[in-house]
Amino acid sequence: MAFGSDAYATAPYGAPGEPPEIAPPPAGLSLTLALRVTMVEAHDVSLPVRVTMAADRTIALPLRVTMAAAHDVSLPVRVTMVEPLTESPPRWRPVVTLGGVDVSARLVGQIEVEATEGEARIARFSLAPAPGAIVLPQWSGQPVTIDSAELAADGNPINPRRLFTGVVDVPDYDITAHVVTFECTDQLQEVIGNLPRDWVDEHVAGEYSPAVSGVPADTQQYAAARLASVPAALDLDPYQQPRVTPWHSEDAPARVFSEAEVVDGSLRLQLASRADLRNEVSTGLDYRLPRLRARVIEAQFERTISDYTSQGLDIPSRAMIEQALSGLAGWERIGDINYVAVDPGQYESVGGTGSIFTSISVTDAPNLALGFAAAFASRWVQSVTEQYRLTVRAQASVDAIGYARESLDSATLDAEFDEAAWLDGSAGPALTLPPVGDVSLDYGAAGATDRAAAQQAVRTLVERARVAILASHRTTRAGATLAHWADVDVGQRYEIDTAPLRAAGKAVRVSHRLDMTDGSAITELELAVSGCAAVGLQTDDPADPPAAPADPTPAPGTAQLACECDLYVGQTMTSPPYDEAVMIGFTTNARAGATFDALAPAYPLALTVGAPEIEAAVRDPITLPQAATYSVAIPQDTLEINVP
Amino acid sequence: MSTFGFFSDAGLTTPVTSLRKYSTELGDKLVYFGSPATGKTLQDAEAPGTDLVLVSVVDAAGGTGLPASAVKLAATSGGLATATPGAALSLGVLVASGTANAKPVHVRIDTSGGTVPNEYTDLSLQVQSVIEADA
Numbered sequence: 001m002a003f004g005s006d007a008y009a010t011a012p013y014g015a016p017g018e019p020p021e022i023a024p025p026p027a028g029l030s031l032t033l034a035l036r037v038t039m040v041e042a043h044d045v046s047l048p049v050r051v052t053m054a055a056d057r058t059i060a061l062p063l064r065v066t067m068a069a070a071h072d073v074s075l076p077v078r079v080t081m082v083e084p085l086t087e088s089p090p091r092w093r094p095v096v097t098l099g100g101v102d103v104s105a106r107l108v109g110q111i112e113v114e115a116t117e118g119e120a121r122i123a124r125f126s127l128a129p130a131p132g133a134i135v136l137p138q139w140s141g142q143p144v145t146i147d148s149a150e151l152a153a154d155g156n157p158i159n160p161r162r163l164f165t166g167v168v169d170v171p172d173y174d175i176t177a178h179v180v181t182f183e184c185t186d187q188l189q190e191v192i193g194n195l196p197r198d199w200v201d202e203h204v205a206g207e208y209s210p211a212v213s214g215v216p217a218d219t220q221q222y223a224a225a226r227l228a229s230v231p232a233a234l235d236l237d238p239y240q241q242p243r244v245t246p247w248h249s250e251d252a253p254a255r256v257f258s259e260a261e262v263v264d265g266s267l268r269l270q271l272a273s274r275a276d277l278r279n280e281v282s283t284g285l286d287y288r289l290p291r292l293r294a295r296v297i298e299a300q301f302e303r304t305i306s307d308y309t310s311q312g313l314d315i316p317s318r319a320m321i322e323q324a325l326s327g328l329a330g331w332e333r334i335g336d337i338n339y340v341a342v343d344p345g346q347y348e349s350v351g352g353t354g355s356i357f358t359s360i361s362v363t364d365a366p367n368l369a370l371g372f373a374a375a376f377a378s379r380w381v382q383s384v385t386e387q388y389r390l391t392v393r394a395q396a397s398v399d400a401i402g403y404a405r406e407s408l409d410s411a412t413l414d415a416e417f418d419e420a421a422w423l424d425g426s427a428g429p430a431l432t433l434p435p436v437g438d439v440s441l442d443y444g445a446a447g448a449t450d451r452a453a454a455q456q457a458v459r460t461l462v463e464r465a466r467v468a469i470l471a472s473h474r475t476t477r478a479g480a481t482l483a484h485w486a487d488v489d490v491g492q493r494y495e496i497d498t499a500p501l502r503a504a505g506k507a508v509r510v511s512h513r514l515d516m517t518d519g520s521a522i523t524e525l526e527l528a529v530s531g532c533a534a535v536g537l538q539t540d541d542p543a544d545p546p547a548a549p550a551d552p553t554p555a556p557g558t559a560q561l562a563c564e565c566d567l568y569v570g571q572t573m574t575s576p577p578y579d580e581a582v583m584i585g586f587t588t589n590a591r592a593g594a595t596f597d598a599l600a601p602a603y604p605l606a607l608t609v610g611a612p613e614i615e616a617a618v619r620d621p622i623t624l625p626q627a628a629t630y631s632v633a634i635p636q637d638t639l640e641i642n643v644p
Numbered sequence: 645m646s647t648f649g650f651f652s653d654a655g656l657t658t659p660v661t662s663l664r665k666y667s668t669e670l671g672d673k674l675v676y677f678g679s680p681a682t683g684k685t686l687q688d689a690e691a692p693g694t695d696l697v698l699v700s701v702v703d704a705a706g707g708t709g710l711p712a713s714a715v716k717l718a719a720t721s722g723g724l725a726t727a728t729p730g731a732a733l734s735l736g737v738l739v740a741s742g743t744a745n746a747k748p749v750h751v752r753i754d755t756s757g758g759t760v761p762n763e764y765t766d767l768s769l770q771v772q773s774v775i776e777a778d779a
Contacts, residue, residue: 070689070773074702075650075660075675077751077767079710081667081758159761162666194653196748199674199721239664241671487668 083159088261088483091151092521094514095160096125098168098182099142103127108179110515113146113163115490117233117245117508117528120188123164126181134180139171144184148486148514148521161486163512165240186236193220195242203244206230207460207543211285211413211453229463231470233506237491245491245506247474248530248635253504254492257482263522266481267501269641277404278472279397279532281465284410287386287454290417293440293618294379294431295556299325299563299609301586302340302371309358310349311569312591314605315342315368324607328563331376331611334433339369349593356592376563377433380614381419383621384442386549388458391629392465397473400533404472408465413457415449436561438618440551451548458545458628466543466632473634474530478503484512484521494527495638504638505529531636538633549624553617564610570603577601584610646776647681647741650769654746656680663769665753667760672724673751677771679741686739689773697739698732699749702770709766716752717769724752735771740779 094111095104109126123146146164149157166186173180197219206229213225227234231247308315318339325337344365347358360368397404421427431439444450480496488494488510495504505527514521566585569575572595578587587603590596650660656678663673677699679686688695701712717733718724727733735747751769758764 070775071646072773073646073648073650073677073771075663075769076765077663077665077715077753077769079665079667079714079753079755079758079764079767081755081760081762081764083760084668161668194655195674196654196721199750202720202722237669237671239666239669239671241669241673243671491670 080160082161085161085485085487088485089150092484092486092514093149093151093157094125094516095145095147095149095157097143097145098127098139106130107516109181109517110513111146112511112513114511115235115238115509117490117506118235121164121166121186121236121238122169123166123184123186124181125184126179128178129180134173136171136173136180139168139180139182142168144168144182148484148512162238163486164238165236186240188236189220191236191240191242192223192234193218195219195223197222199242200226203242204230204232204234207456207463209411209453209457209460211449211457212411212460212464229460229467231467233490233508235490238489243491247470247506247528248637249493249506251493253495255485255488256495256497257480257525259498261482261485262496262498263481263483266479266524267496267498268477268479268526269501269503270477272473272475274401274404276472276475277397277401277532278406278469279394279401280391280403280405281393281408281468282389282391282405283408283461283465284390285386285388285454285457285461286410286412287388287415287457288412289384289386289415289449289454290419290443291382291384291440291551292379292422292429292431292443293382293438294377294433295438295561295614296334296375296377296433296436297331297561297563297612298373298375298436299328299565299611300371300373301565301567301609302373303567305342305347305370306349307567308370309347309356311572311593311596312356312358313569314588315360315370316372316586316607317367318369319367320607321369321372324609325372325374328376328609328611330614331378334375334377336374338373340371341365342368342370375436376611378614379423379431380619381417381422382440382618385621385623386454387623387625388546389625389627390458390462390465391627392462392469392632393629394469394473394532394538394632394634396536396538397469397532397634406468408461408468411457411461413449413454415444417443438556454548455545459543462543462545462630466630469632470530470634473532474505474528474637476529476531476639477508477526478505478529478639479509479524479526482523482525484514485523486512488512488523488525494525496525496527500642500644502638502640502642503527503529529637529639530634531639532634539631540633541630543630546626546628549626552622552624556615556618560612560615563612565608568603571597571600573597573600575600575603578603584608646686646774647679647684648677648686648739648771648774648776649679650749651676651678651680651746654743654748656743656746663751665755667755667758672721673753674721675749675751675769676746677735677749678739678743678746679776680743681741683779684741684776685779686741686771686774686776687737689775692775693737696737697735697771697774699735700732700770700772701730702768702772703766704768705766710755710758710764712767714754714757715767715769716754718750718752719748721750724750727752729754 106127108128111125113123115121147160149160152158166184168182169185170183200223204226206226208226216222232244234244237243342365344360344362349356490507490510493506508528509526511524564584568583568587570589572590586607589602652658652660701715703712713729716727718727
């Protein structure tokens, strides 16, 4: 479509690039306004609605109700009263149970029970099994009891006396003889291993120190560690109960065996070999600990105003002082610097060359100081080794046979300490600093490596040495074969009283042999006889640890507690050449005064402060020996030999 | 059936059905109370969590046999010396199962009041009126 007829109308209205408002059409012309209509496709606007259909649901909390009936847990106690033996029973009968079943009727051959001090009790017996298949392994570990009973007139066993309680270790079948032989043990190690440690603490007692014994892995090792310091034996009684029996007792023997009760020709005596005796045992403890040290020193310098003004000296500035006091290597300033104030004013000093005037303004005075005082602290750790040399001696034995020496292993107790953490202040312990002087603290981790732990280690070592001496002096053995005494055991002290031999001591080996074949029953007894050729009383010292060695380092002198800071004046008649190494302090120059000499060596205006060195005696590692000697008395058991 | 009982070892592997004491026997007895099962607890039946679980010495024949006072109980060997004869031993308000929770029971039996020869079976150790439940 065209619009108009002249030039204006040459372009259709509404064409691109020709907007109608640029140039209005000439007057008188009609104007037609074209309408541009854009046709847009119709559309819908929608909001989707999602509806989820859910099934009905119940929220439940399950309750579990357990109906438990009240009940009792019961352990019957059975107490058997046994009549004490007054004589070896003329008629006896062994009562043996295997796996809780009385197998006495099938016993054959010999029943042996052997108890040795400090060792597992062992037993051996044989059975003729009933005809039929047997399963040997099923007997291993089965509980075994062996009693020796008197035989009553009616043939029934009465007054059973326990010889052995334990388990089958090895069952062995003799195919030819159709006999099963049972090797049994009382399980000493297992029983001791199962004991609570408080039992060991109470019954074994003795001394214990991890520094000496190490850290035990189980109760058995713990018991062994304690037992090493106790003259006693730990083993099981015939009922498999643990017991501790002392090597020596002043009590009367449990029984005295006379000639009538000893089998003829069975007396035995084996004297201790001198090579086995020990009468001086040495041991030791190295207790290494950090000695935490601190020292407080003073830096002090002061002169009067006339000291300065009489020669026209510079007065130190506070900035100079602060800088000098901040550079003390290894020392930390504690507290503030105390300045000696300068009063502003005009100062006149009369010298050899007339009056000298010094003017100090109100503005300058606060920045100057006639002197100063400050305190500094330093701390360090000195490694200390307390070297305890411990000697335990049985002088009576030494007098009798001369020295028989032995050295036991020494122990080391090391108090570990984080020195770096302490020095940088991130870990304790804190030291309380004195105003001036030294303070020190021996560090030991509480309960582990502290002083008490070191003393406990010493006690343990001394008691171990004592036990070593006592053990070597009880190696004499006296023995005899007796008619069967079922109640003779290694836990007791006995005496053999015969014409050729009289000996007393604790039983260290007892062997019961009951023979089902010939009806014989014997008990072999071996005693440990303690003693030496002692004359008179012997002393027995307690294992008290010696006092800790004193700190041998002398108290610091004045020179160790004071910083060096003096006044050095140049350009005087007596001024030596400047020497930086020697002239520690305030260096300045005279400008007037009687001794002023402009040609004399001049010094730089400077202030230096020299801190004292920590002396080697308190700084370097140190070893402090401490010796102690303890006496031990050897128990004297009866030992008499008579040659007919 | 309760999994709790008396055992001869701290590992709770060997149940003890009877505590035997001979007058010639010198030492004390040690048994352990507990359960080798896992996830079990034992509490007093009347007031669980409040009343104590007790090991008591029960005399089934008062006036004859040995008296309950012939027996001392203690949780430690050293405690026997000061234990009151015949008094019960507390195991706490709850005993959990497992070997770590085994309770040692030290027993000292005084046979001096018995006559020889004889055998007494009137005494027993009892944990009375308890309920076992899952932990």
